[in-house]
Amino acid sequence: MSNTKYILGHFEDPDDMMHGIDRLQENNITIYDVFTPMPIHGIEDKLGYKRSRLPIAAFCFGLTGTCTAFSMIYYMLVYDWPMNIGGKPSFAMPDFVPIMFELTVLFASFGMIITYFFKNHLFPGRAPRVMDFRATDDRFVIAIDARTNPYHDKIDDLLKEAGAVEVLHNDRKYVSYE
Known part of the structure; x- marks a missing residue:
């Protein structure tokens, strides 16, 4: 079994990322989380998040x-x-x-x-948890849990068809600043 924990699909355009979310959901692939450098209207509804309390x-x-x-x-x-x-x-x-x-x-x-x-786990003195540093700058990232979705090649193909610039297989959950 591989050490891949997350599959990260990097997009340069938010519309391509939204299309990628649609493609993954059509194929019953669960999305762990989506990281964007700016707020995107309607993404909460698309991912099925409940209203905030x-x-x-x-x-x-x-x-x-x-x-x-x-x-x-x-x-x-x-x-x-x-x-x-x-x-x-x-x-x-x-x-x-x-x-x-x-x-x-x-x-x-x-x-x-x-x-x-x-x-948000932002206590003073704690390093922020970031899946990929480019998601805070200019990339839109879809993170997929690789352990619950066994078909990695299918996921890679779907992300690339949707317009992903890069698909990474990450072996750890978060990257720290240290």
Whole structure:
């Protein structure tokens, strides 16, 4: 058995790459991932990716900020140190709104930054995981798991017919910068 883990099809044009995806899917070949130097409209639908759950995470982070702000203000101004300011009641909800809004935005933004770093494995000090360096510059790369798709010659021919400039057989998952 060969040591090939991934078959990488390099394309110079995004339309050729989309055609290559169609050709591979017509022949029931599963695609591991696609790497592009720029966003391509409609590629998520073509690859069958589900809708992102990031809006739900942002809402949860914002709700946490709102609840934190409300409980903090309520504890400070109503329970711990109630003050009579201009005859207003201690629990005056309109006074809470600006601080609640600010903490909602703060928690949502920092939560999304942390989620982004966690999901993309971009923690400080960690080398990025890249399948092929040219995919970050000028090439469009289709990665196919060679172990689940045994017909390597057929895959090579399909990629070349679709307009692949180069087809590589990679023996490791990621290339590191070191």
